[in-house]
Amino acid sequence: MRIAVCIKQVPDTEARLRLSGDGTWIDEEDLSFVINESDTYALEEALQIAERTDGEVVVFSLGPERVREALRKALALGAVRAVHLQDPAFLGGDGLTVGRALAGAIAAEGFDLVLTGSQSDDVGFGSIGSIIAGELGWPHAWLVMGVVLDEANHKVKVAREMEGGMNEISNLDLPAVLEVQAGLNKPRYASLKGIMQAKKKEISEPGPGDLGLAPEGLGESGAKIEVISVAFPETGKGAQMIEGDAETAAKTLVEKLQKEARIL
């Protein structure tokens, strides 16, 4: 099976966030980036399927220069090749333009399956996979927590997470797009050998023209929404903060739970 995996590079959840100069995003200087959490599960699932079916995994990402590092990491984990959409025409868009560009790059090669994470930890649209599916005219499922391939019948059985701890079980015809939820499997670590091999693997950088995509429908010009500003939430309306070293704070807390909240 040939499997395409779309990954996004996002700020590390532990990163200290500061506003960018124009107030529409965060300052990316000195920020550390990682592969989006649910995408790591999508990649792992793809690698496992490829191993079982004697297939291969090609990894795709849209984003600036820094994204190369995430692609290298995916190559070290076992993807055979990477496609980096970093032409300026691709950047600065919204979910629709990102999905359109990725679908164009995927369609240019031909795959049996596309895996993405279910949602990015930064912007969190949760829609890129289904937009790609719409562009390709393939079935899709969001929040996939179980994948059973039936290659002979060109089907895949998926468990789709629902609210409150239930899964919906359904069959999709292949080719399909699966938007993987975190927790589906146990992502592997890169081996030293994998890291060495990754250095020799190809990262191609096609532009819109190479993919037959009209630039008007991409990036900022194709976007249907724009960010006005980003901000930190108001503080101060929240918790009563308890000061002091660990021991003092702990004592104060217990006292307050007994005498003020009266729940102990």
Added chain:
Amino acid sequence: MSKKIWIVLQQRDGKIHKMAWEAVRAGQILAAEVGGTAEAVLLGSGLEEAASEVGQCSLAAVHVADDANLAEYTPGRFVRTLEAAINAAQPAYVLFPHTYQTVDFLGRLAQSLDAALVPEVVAFETVDGSVEWQRPILGGKMFAKVRAKGSGPVLVSLQSGAYSADEVEKGSAPIESLNLDYADMAADREILGVEEAAGGEVDLSQAPVIVSVGRGLGDEEKMPIMQDLADALGAELGASRPVIDSGWLPRDRQIGSSGQTVTPKLYVAAGISGAIQHLVGMKGSQVIVAINKDASAPIFNVADYGIVGDLHEVVPAVTAALKEASGD
């Protein structure tokens, strides 16, 4: 022409989802702000009672797509139905509850309509005639304000709790049937059934005290400090999703939108940032204590008491203070 605001309601077996009522309220507010009319849309099969229930709200119409082909949700049929209906009626805004079902198909609907997509909205306001939508980013650590550009419908999903279902204005709305050719629409998914994900034993919904642990614990080996605190409080252990995903605790301990919803007397969250998917599962707790090394973590916005510090020091200190207070 006055702007149409559509609210697409989610129902199962004729029962309207709570978040769909919240979306109705949001639609009524939006209609008042932009000088438009709010109209509801219901998709499913056997919807007579549900439609008449929705018809008792202050809405300009309830559009019903009632057909055996829509009895089960499938993205294929729901997208085709809504696409045809939206293209015909041209609503300016289409609101949805931000449920897992909505997210499953909303991107696809936006793609097929080439429409602006604004998921997970928690607030909106009208500024100079254009609507500014507010949504959380970066796990709730920040918020973004966005607006649609160009023409065409704007698809918006509303996060749980942003608007109040109790404040839906009552009234009376005509019920109109959407006559579409449902038989022509491919399901694109063969539903086989529904099963329990966790298969677990633990019911946290009745626990009076819960000690909940997040990724901030750092290492599975450190779990005993959390267990000790739980023991000292006579509490059950709960966790955020990453703790479960990493296999540190079984899935039946997960709290949040894809886990259990709890309302204990006391909820202690240690090393949990406070992403919305976690908050919806625990914000109804009577007293919330948060322990986090990051003073700006969103969990402190819902907590009653907060301690900024390293949980590896604070948690054992609280355990010790509890033991001391109880005279052990």
